[in-house]
Amino acid sequence: MSILVVGSVAMDTIETPFGKVTNALGGSAVYSSYSASFFSTVKLVAVVGSDFPEKYKNILKERKIDLQGLQEEEGKTFHWEGFYDFDLNTAHTINTELNVFENFEPVIPDSFKNTPYVFLANIDPELQLKVLNSIKHPKLVVCDTMNFWIEKKRDALLETIKKVDIFIINEGEARELSGESNLIKAAKKIRSFGPKGLIIKKGEHGALLFSDNIFSAPAYPLESVFDPTGAGDTFAGGFIGYLAKCGDLTDASLRRAVVRGTTMASFCVENFTLDRMRMLTETEITSRCRKIKELSHFENI
Amino acid sequence: MSILVVGSVAMDTIETPFGKVTNALGGSAVYSSYSASFFSTVKLVAVVGSDFPEKYKNILKERKIDLQGLQEEEGKTFHWEGFYDFDLNTAHTINTELNVFENFEPVIPDSFKNTPYVFLANIDPELQLKVLNSIKHPKLVVCDTMNFWIEKKRDALLETIKKVDIFIINEGEARELSGESNLIKAAKKIRSFGPKGLIIKKGEHGALLFSDNIFSAPAYPLESVFDPTGAGDTFAGGFIGYLAKCGDLTDASLRRAVVRGTTMASFCVENFTLDRMRMLTETEITSRCRKIKELSHFENI
Numbered sequence: 368m369s370i371l372v373v374g375s376v377a378m379d380t381i382e383t384p385f386g387k388v389t390n391a392l393g394g395s396a397v398y399s400s401y402s403a404s405f406f407s408t409v410k411l412v413a414v415v416g417s418d419f420p421e422k423y424k425n426i427l428k429e430r431k432i433d434l435q436g437l438q439e440e441e442g443k444t445f446h447w448e449g450f451y452d453f454d455l456n457t458a459h460t461i462n463t464e465l466n467v468f469e470n471f472e473p474v475i476p477d478s479f480k481n482t483p484y485v486f487l488a489n490i491d492p493e494l495q496l497k498v499l500n501s502i503k504h505p506k507l508v509v510c511d512t513m514n515f516w517i518e519k520k521r522d523a524l525l526e527t528i529k530k531v532d533i534f535i536i537n538e539g540e541a542r543e544l545s546g547e548s549n550l551i552k553a554a555k556k557i558r559s560f561g562p563k564g565l566i567i568k569k570g571e572h573g574a575l576l577f578s579d580n581i582f583s584a585p586a587y588p589l590e591s592v593f594d595p596t597g598a599g600d601t602f603a604g605g606f607i608g609y610l611a612k613c614g615d616l617t618d619a620s621l622r623r624a625v626v627r628g629t630t631m632a633s634f635c636v637e638n639f640t641l642d643r644m645r646m647l648t649e650t651e652i653t654s655r656c657r658k659i660k661e662l663s664h665f666e667n668i
Numbered sequence: 669m670s671i672l673v674v675g676s677v678a679m680d681t682i683e684t685p686f687g688k689v690t691n692a693l694g695g696s697a698v699y700s701s702y703s704a705s706f707f708s709t710v711k712l713v714a715v716v717g718s719d720f721p722e723k724y725k726n727i728l729k730e731r732k733i734d735l736q737g738l739q740e741e742e743g744k745t746f747h748w749e750g751f752y753d754f755d756l757n758t759a760h761t762i763n764t765e766l767n768v769f770e771n772f773e774p775v776i777p778d779s780f781k782n783t784p785y786v787f788l789a790n791i792d793p794e795l796q797l798k799v800l801n802s803i804k805h806p807k808l809v810v811c812d813t814m815n816f817w818i819e820k821k822r823d824a825l826l827e828t829i830k831k832v833d834i835f836i837i838n839e840g841e842a843r844e845l846s847g848e849s850n851l852i853k854a855a856k857k858i859r860s861f862g863p864k865g866l867i868i869k870k871g872e873h874g875a876l877l878f879s880d881n882i883f884s885a886p887a888y889p890l891e892s893v894f895d896p897t898g899a900g901d902t903f904a905g906g907f908i909g910y911l912a913k914c915g916d917l918t919d920a921s922l923r924r925a926v927v928r929g930t931t932m933a934s935f936c937v938e939n940f941t942l943d944r945m946r947m948l949t950e951t952e953i954t955s956r957c958r959k960i961k962e963l964s965h966f967e968n969i
């Protein structure tokens with residue numbers, strides 16, 4: 368089944384201890400769509416400026432991502448510039464230019480309005496809510512956010528997550544949103560705000576899924592993280608992509624979807640932008656999922 | 669098979685957001701011995717002062733811990749005073765009085781020298797090495813340490829871990845000892861110093877075992893951590909206790925031992941000192957191990 372992704376498309380300038388890229392293809396909608404496209408068909412809604420290169424569109428088209436909803440506005444594409452130190456866990460922002468993204472009003476093409484799976488990637492929660500209200504009876508809505516919205520638009524965010532099925536957030540954001548330092552308490556509180564399911568991403572420590580029960584997924588042990596940009600969105604894309612592919616929402620499928628998300632994110636961080644993902648094969652995905660299984664497997668006796 | 673534990677016995681004064689205890693039974697050898705005693709017989713080597721209460725000895729005797737090696741010296745028992753904030757991950761020390769522990773020279777009774785399993789709990793690495801040199805052909809030596817020794821006695825510590833089979837360390841200590849922020853790199857480097865196996869404890873994020881391959885164990889999801897003191901030692905006790913019980917060192921057994929360690933630590937932190945552990949039953953241990961299995965279980969399809 369197909370997935371609607373609404374989020375940002377960006378041109379990122381990123382420096383890590385291992386190199387630098389300038390105006391590389393990025394943004395929450397790009398990473399998540401690209402990742403989801405390995406499992407299901409994806410329809411993207413986002414905005415770019417008139418400077419957005421044709422070759423970047425082609426990268427998305429290569430994966431059959433439907434760009435009907437990619438609005439092009441006069442002006443420049445959203446630009447983020449940042450760097451990472453040797454501790455690759457924290458992004459340091461040098462500059463954020465919203466450009467055409469500042470006045471982004473997502474327009475959902477009519478042909479997209481029946482899409483059963485919806486991923487609201489990280490954008491203003493008010494826009495996420497608008498998108499939700501224009502979708503007809505989605506089967507599953509997954510939503511991401513960031514600390515900026517927790518701090519600046521808490522009420523709108525709470526309004527939005529009331530209406531989503533699965534909310535994805537990172538460890539620090541979970542603590543911030545809930546006011547609880549214990550992650551299990553934090554999860555309980557956030558779920559009391561509305562979302563049936565919650566995923567807390569913990570970077571190098573894996574991810575926790577809270578639904579009918581708790582699932583703890585390990586991270587794939589990577590010795591060299593090249594550039595962590597987009598890992599969270601790639602996780603979300605793999606997660607919803609897998610669910611759209613398997614078509615059910617059983618606990619077993621949700622768990623497998625978390626592992627797919629983990630796997631996709633582990634590939635994403637092996638190079639800048641989509642460089643690693645563009646070389647990715649199904650066999651590699653399957654093989655890494657198997658390694659994650661081995662990594663966490665034990666038998667009680 | 670039996671286990672020799674060498675470490676500290678302390679009387680701790682601890683305050684957490686949930687209460688306070690004064691001069692409670694504690695110390696690395698106490699927590700680890702008590703935990704290991706659920707799986708195997710334990711022989712303890714440590715020092716206490718003349719103020720050490722008989723009732724504390726009786727708590728250890730209840731679990732049939734052999735106290736022949738518990739030296740009693742004129743003076744006061746090692747005393748640690750500290751507190752934890754709502755973020756229970758960090759212990760804040762108010763006062764450390766080494767007392768009789770300052771001049772501790774572990775004397776291994778002759779009847780202990782053939783003990784096949786040895787746990788060198790957190791004490792001066794020079795003493796750990798001395799102990800090791802007085803043991804005859806141990807089957808397995810497991811060793812713990814702390815940041816203090818990494819900083820003050822790095823050379824002695826490196827000398828010691830060259831000779832141990834499995835080294836247990838926490839996340840921050842692993843980064844400090846190796847100079848690597850990536851835990852997978854850190855593990856590789858520390859193992860290059862000598863120990864065949866390495867366990868990195870990550871508190872609420874579980875534990876990683878590095879041996880022939882990597883095993884990632886989740887933490888047991890506890891909503892209320894009452895007092896984290898002794899969790900690491902209790903983990904180590906459960907780990908070596910289980911290995912001594914099952915008698916082999918296969919990868920499958922090592923993994924199960926990590927899960928036993930995780931389980932025991934999760935009980936330890938549910939109350940002050942050994943209060944929770946003293947009420948612990950075999951059935952509870954088995955049941956929690958099963959829950960940890962469910963927590964991390966998924967099937968690839």
